Amino acid sequence: MRIQELMQADRFFLSDGGLETYLIFDKGYELPCFSAAVLLDSDQGRRDLVEYYERFVEIARQSGRGFILDAPTWRAGVAWAGPLGKPVSDVLQTNERAVGFVSEIRMRHETDSLPILVNGLVGPSGDAYAPDATLSYQDALLIHAPQIHALGRAGVDMISAMTLTHAGEAVGIAQAAREIDLPAVIAFTLETDGRLPSGQPLREAIEEVDEATDSSPLYYMINCAHPDHFREVLETGASWKLRVGGIRSNASRMSHAELDEAETLDDGNPGELGRLSADLLRHLPNIRVVGGCCGTDHRHVGCIAIHDQFRPAA
Numbered sequence: 001m002r003i004q005e006l007m008q009a010d011r012f013f014l015s016d017g018g019l020e021t022y023l024i025f026d027k028g029y030e031l032p033c034f035s036a037a038v039l040l041d042s043d044q045g046r047r048d049l050v051e052y053y054e055r056f057v058e059i060a061r062q063s064g065r066g067f068i069l070d071a072p073t074w075r076a077g078v079a080w081a082g083p084l085g086k087p088v089s090d091v092l093q094t095n096e097r098a099v100g101f102v103s104e105i106r107m108r109h110e111t112d113s114l115p116i117l118v119n120g121l122v123g124p125s126g127d128a129y130a131p132d133a134t135l136s137y138q139d140a141l142l143i144h145a146p147q148i149h150a151l152g153r154a155g156v157d158m159i160s161a162m163t164l165t166h167a168g169e170a171v172g173i174a175q176a177a178r179e180i181d182l183p184a185v186i187a188f189t190l191e192t193d194g195r196l197p198s199g200q201p202l203r204e205a206i207e208e209v210d211e212a213t214d215s216s217p218l219y220y221m222i223n224c225a226h227p228d229h230f231r232e233v234l235e236t237g238a239s240w241k242l243r244v245g246g247i248r249s250n251a252s253r254m255s256h257a258e259l260d261e262a263e264t265l266d267d268g269n270p271g272e273l274g275r276l277s278a279d280l281l282r283h284l285p286n287i288r289v290v291g292g293c294c295g296t297d298h299r300h301v302g303c304i305a306i307h308d309q310f311r312p313a314a
Contacts (some may be wrong), residue, residue, distance in 0.1 A: 002117055002157045003183045003218070010261070013066040013117070015248055015291025015307055016056040020074070022297050025265035025273035033083045036073035039268050040101060050105065055298045057109045057116070063305035066115040068289055069106055071098040074162055077147045079125035081214045092150045095120070099154035119185075120151030120159040122173060126254075128163035128189060128224065134198060137212065140172020147182075148176040160185040162248075163224045163293075166198035167208040174213045185246065187221035192255050195234035202233055207262045212242070219245025219286070224293045226268075227276040245288045247280055249273060251295030259294060267295045274303025 019036050027048055030221050032038060046306025053069065060067035073095050075084075079093045103118055110116040125143050126133060132148040135143070144161075151159055159182060161173045177184035188196055188205055196205055206220050220243050221228060234241060251268030252259060259266075269290045277290050292300045 002115070011066060011115075011288070013068050013115075013289045014056065014060045014290055014301055015054065015068045015246075016070060016303050017296035017298065018251070018291035018294040019052065019072060021265060021294045022052065026051045026297070027235070032085075033075050033080055033194045035080065035084060036072035037076040037098055037171050038084075039072065040094065040097055042131060046101065049101070053102065053105050054109070055116075056301060057105070059298060059302050059305055060198050061109070061111075061114050064075040064113065065305060066117070066151060068119050068160075068291070069096070069102050069116050070121050070160070071118045071151070071156065072121070073098050073147070073151065074121040074123040077123060077144060078127065079143050088146070092146060095147055095150040096154040099151060099156055099277055103155065117157040118155070118190075119156075120156040121149070122147060122151075122159055122161040124164055126165075126267040128165060128197075134166045135169045135172065137168050137175065140169040141175050144169075144173045144237070145176040145179065148173065148182065149180055152177075152180045152182045156182070157184040158185060158188055158218065160221065162221075163189045165189060165196055167196075167200060170205070170209045171212045174216050178213065178216045183218045184221055185221055185247065186215065186217045187223040187248070189224040189232075189256070190222060190230045191225070194230040197256070202230070203238060206240050206243055206291035215243075217243075219243060219288065221246030221248065221289070223248040224250055226250045227273075227280060231280070231283075234280070241284055244284050245286050246290065247277060247284070248289075248291045248293045249277060249289060249296070250293050251300055265295055267297070268300075270296075270303045273300050274305075274307055277304045278307035285295075
């Protein structure tokens with residue numbers, strides 16, 4: 001399986017940065033419901049997506065890393081069909097088109113020294129910055145299974161459920177992926193106190209999902225938070241940290257509430273974020289994937305890629 005490359009102890013992968021914030025603040029797009037998938041509907045949108053992804057692929061190539069190539073499907077789940085004004089069938093077809101789109105990019109650039117994994121992104125069914133309700137795992141399974149199964153049919157190597165706010169939704173997503181033997185990564189977002197927006201500690205959320213799913217997630221990830229928000233949470237010797245295999249940090253130290261109200265982009269300090277990301281390896285020895293989230297772009301991921309602390313490619 002391709003996914004075995006990701007889990008090799010001597011293999012390290014990069015991801016991209018904050019696609020949606022880049023498209024809005026740098027390219028001037030108005031993304032309905034923050035959905036980058038809408039760019040697949042125009043020639044210019046597709047060109048801008050190719051340019052965006054290929055810049056990160058080149059960083060991975062130059063630094064000797066592998067690359068996780070995300071399909072732009074974070075806001076392409078069936079829960080967003082209504083807000084996007086589309087039938088569910090159209091949204092599911094969008095997922096399949098998105099996978100085909102990034103698969104073509106992989107075919108053009110993958111080499112023996114640059115392994116590329118196609119990753120289907122799954123997002124929360126509600127607002128990741130202001131969750132108004134929590135889901136039971138049964139409801140989450142029903143909501144997310146159609147998208148996850150569509151991504152699986154389209155040929156992704158894995159899925160990553162990003163910016164999740166509570167454990168119940170994560171359990172449902174993990175179970176939906178397990179139904180079709182699709183490797184799944186569960187990524188929780190954290191507030192400035194290092195807890196999930198639900199108030200649950202990260203440790204408890206990981207343990208809850210593992211217990212409910214027989215530890216089916218490939219690994220866990222932290223995304224959409226600055227390293228300063230969660231570093232103290234990691235300063236223990238607890239074994240649960242071994243389940244954390246990825247970090248995609250925000251450029252900004254702002255809280256989610258502050259970011260939600262911001263009219264300008266806080267892109268932080270790319271060099272500092274690279275150093276802080278590398279420092280996290282002292283606490284998270286099983287890291288396999290590092291990249292950026294909101295406010296980050298090729299500059300931030302480029303700074304992450306150059307640090308010697310990250311494991312060299314095989």
